[in-house]
Structure formats: C-alpha cells, structure tokens
Amino acid sequence: MPRRLPDKHAPGGFRPLARQRHIHILSQLAAAGTVQVGPLARDLGVSEMTIRRDLVDLEQEGRLTRIHGGALDTGTNRRTVIDRDEPLFEARLQRQHGAKQRIAAAAARLAAGCKTIALDVGSTTLLLARQLHGENQAKIFTNSLRIAADLAAHAAEVYLPGGRMRRDEMSIGGRTAVEQFQDLWFDIAFVGVSGITTGGIFDYSFEDVDMKRVYLRRSSIKAVLCDASKFDRMSLVHIAPLSGFDILITESPPPPHIAKALAEAGVRVDIVAGAD
C-alpha cells in the first residue's frame, strides 16, 4: 500500500499524539468556531477516521459539539443553536447603541446610592444593569432573566418574581409575578418604553405592561428610558399618562409639543448630549 502520510519518521517531525491532536483541534475551534473532518485530517496527517474518533472523545468531554462533517465550538453552539432569538435581541441592542449607552450611563448616575432598584425588561435597561455592577450594596429587582444573569457574576443582590417565562424576551410575567412585586417599594424604578406621545407612554408587549405599571406605581423615583426614535410613536398598549412618572432620560430633546406636555405633567427631562 502506498504511504500517504508525510514522512513521519523524520528526525524533527514527530507524528501527532492523540493529545496533541486534541489540542490542535480545540485551538482551531477557538479560532474559527467550527472545524471540518477533512482539513483536520490533512493538517494533522492522519486519517479521517482518527479525526472522527478524536471528535467523539472531545464531545464526550463536552469540549465541542459534533455535527455532520465536523464540529462546533460549544460556545458557538450556544450562540447559534440555543439562542435562536438572540440575533433579534442582539440586533436591538446594537440599534442606537451609542444613544442607549449614554442614557444608561445617566441612569446609573441617578441610581447611585439607591438601596432598592427596579429594572424593567429591555435593551436599554440591560445596558443600565451593566453599569450597576459596582452597586454591590443595592438590592436589584427585575423580571428580566437577561438582566439577572448579567448581574449574577457581580456583587449585587438580585431578586426575581416567579411565574411563566416569555420565550422571546426572557422575561417573567403574569399575575403571580405582578403580585409578588406589588407589595414592595423601590427607591427608584427604570422603565423602558416603545413609544411616547402627549397622551403618555406605550409598549408593544402585552405581557410586560402590567409589570411596568407596578414598577411605576411602587417606587419613589419613576424614571423612563427612551431614545429619540420613540418620540411621537404610539404602540400597542398604553402604560401610563405622562403624569405617571417623574424623570425622562433621553439623548436628544423631544419635539416641542411633547416637551410642553412633559413640562405640564411635571416631568423632569434629562438630555444626555450625544457625541456622535
């Protein structure tokens, strides 16, 4: 039989040991996210069957996920397969990212020193949560699993209500959840909206509105986070009139008629200057 292997008994060139192959595979995986059986076999100078056996081993160790033709990084797997809706959410996180980041930063300054903080579901509030990593003596209440998971690694005390989880937003809603939070009292609450008009604030999510109302009803400072794209936009559900909250944090001045209505309702408007 003809030898297809590159000269393996060359003095300097060692043929790959099982463990060396494993390391090579994992590093390729870390670099590219995926590997294929064919190229790996060529790179390492062994047969495809051997590569397959390596992949089986590594999968059993949980280091990768095998697929037809190769394997995926477990991390990549998590991004692509498990979080099917993540692109959606990530996209929303990217949209107006600069503005949201500045709004979140301003909100974090407002929350400094507060002992009990309520955080609504949403991309802006998630950014806010990340700014709160330092506030390790505050109790933070949220119905967003994303926010809770993000805060978990840090010093804050996090509390969640119980109930059914919404798939797309990874939030907890429903009667039970509302009941659990409506007896509490927060120093400050941050609520996201999907629209604001002279008539009040709106959201497109039916399920989350009840919780937003609780946040606004049960806190000393009621802050609404809202980038400029939300002005004059109505949405599915009316959350509250403009008099239902105290502070609006946004990144550019609202149109005159809304500014006037806000002033009449006694709402303080914080505008964070935009650099870009």
Next chain:
Amino acid sequence: MPRRLPDKHAPGGFRPLARQRHIHILSQLAAAGTVQVGPLARDLGVSEMTIRRDLVDLEQEGRLTRIHGGALDTGTNRRTVIDRDEPLFEARLQRQHGAKQRIAAAAARLAAGCKTIALDVGSTTLLLARQLHGENQAKIFTNSLRIAADLAAHAAEVYLPGGRMRRDEMSIGGRTAVEQFQDLWFDIAFVGVSGITTGGIFDYSFEDVDMKRVYLRRSSIKAVLCDASKFDRMSLVHIAPLSGFDILITESPPPPHIAKALAEAGVRVDIVAGAD
C-alpha cells in the same frame, strides 16, 4: 548496539543516570508541552524501555501525566482554551461529562410524555434540560436561571419561582420561592445530589435544599440523578432518606451496601451502561 552516550563512565565522576535524563525530559516538557518516547530515547541514547521507566517515576512524582506514546506537562493538560465567565460551573459541567450525558439521556426518556416536569439546580439537570428541547407541550418548573435560559429558545413552557438569586449557582431560593412551588404538583421531578449513603441523599448547598425537598414532596415520580462519584459521600445537608424518592438514575452500579439499602427502601435503580 553501539554506545552513543558521551562516555561519562569515567571512574571518579558520576554517570549519566536517571537524574540527568529526568532533567532533560522535564525541560523538553516545559518547552514543548509534550514529549514522546521514541525521540527521547534517540536523544538520550537509551532504550525506549528506560524512557518509559523514567516517565513512570516522574509521573509518580506528579511532574507529568503519562499518555500513550509519551507524556504531557501536567499544566498543559488543563491549560486549554475554554475559560469563559464561569470557571466554576463550566468545570463542574466538564467533570464526568460522559456519564452525566448518559444519565441525562435516560432521565429524558423517563420524562417523555410527562406534562409537568420539575428540574432542580445542577449540571446534570442542565444537560437533562437540553435533552428536553423536544418536549414542547410540557410545562417545566425550575429554580435554575441557567436551565430557564437554556430552555427559553425552545418550545417548552418554563416557570420560575420568585425570590433572591444565588450568585454562584444562578438559582432562586428562599422562603418565597419554596412557597410558590409547594402548592403545585409535578408529574415528575429530577433532583441532583452531591452525595448518597445508606442514610439518604445529601447536598452541599444550604440554600437549595429546601427547594429539593419541595420537588421530592410534590411530585408523582421522584427521580434522583447521581453519577458514581457520589456514592458513599456525605455532604453538608441531609436532603431526605432513601425512602424519600422512587428512582435513582446512575451510570454504574452502587456498592453492595447501598444497593441493599436502596432495595429495602423500594427505590428503583436505573443504570445507564457506560460506553467508555
């Protein structure tokens, strides 16, 4: 065979003995991370058998890890590419991964068709959750945020209790949480443990035990997931006696005295055959 050693067997001096070879092996190891028997034998001018004996010695001293064909630096073994945000949890997920995976698969078969499923906190139960992605008409109850997040993208209805989140495990515990689940009734509950003896099952986490007890009290089928490393290990908190659950799913037969106690307690033992 011609002697390739530089003749150091001069009468007064010491010979190139084990000690020198060991040093050479270790320095090679430090440089490359791995060594192979053949090249070492050639470099040092000794037989492969001698190298093997050296490697055995060095392994006994804990300086390296022997593998087929050579040896690995003890550090290289571990120092691969994974380190994500949760070293602790990820590490636990890796440990005994094959066994846990098989246990999870068996558990998933057991849960097939159940309408209400309770999942405890833990790495094995997380793997089980991933196997339940198909069960989209089941309601799944869990106090683990990790499990909830993992199931979010898929078809299941997921319910969480409310309460304070534990940072390390990302689980929800406390009186409130327990109260919310203790009025429910589950078709089947899966509980993880950190130890099992003739006296019952144990866990090291003070906070999660109450919830485990609720799961076991409030379900028709009470299943305990347990890899073989847990046998005869006691832990901080006693969860329940052996009579407190119905099925033990494990990957290798328990030692005789535990098997006897399990039989007397009426516990069915499911052993999932190990392939590796």
Next chain:
DNA sequence: ACAAGATTTCGCACAAATTCAAACACGTTC
C-alpha cells in the same frame, strides 16, 4: 414544495502498526 437520486459523511468491523509492560539477561558497583 416535495420526492427521487447523487454525493458526502458516518460508524462498525477487522487488519496492521505501534506501544506497553512483564520477565529475563547482562554489566557495573559496592
């Protein structure tokens, strides 16, 4: 959109090659 065929990939089974470890032989040192 669905089904049939073509192509690739998979994984089992067995053979070949490599590696391991035990047992014994040899040489050196004390």
Next chain:
DNA sequence: GAACGTGTTTGAATTTGTGCGAAATCTTGT
C-alpha cells in the same frame, strides 16, 4: 555475591487505517 540500572525478548493492549454498508445531506427534476 547482592543490589541496581539497563537492554532485549515476547505477548498483550492500544491506536490507527481501510473497506463497506447505512445514514445524512445536498442536488435535481417535476
């Protein structure tokens, strides 16, 4: 001569490669 380290032989264990049928994926045609 006993103790020790090393080399060699030999049979077992491990690993790897190849052939081939089965399964999965892709392509094509209607």
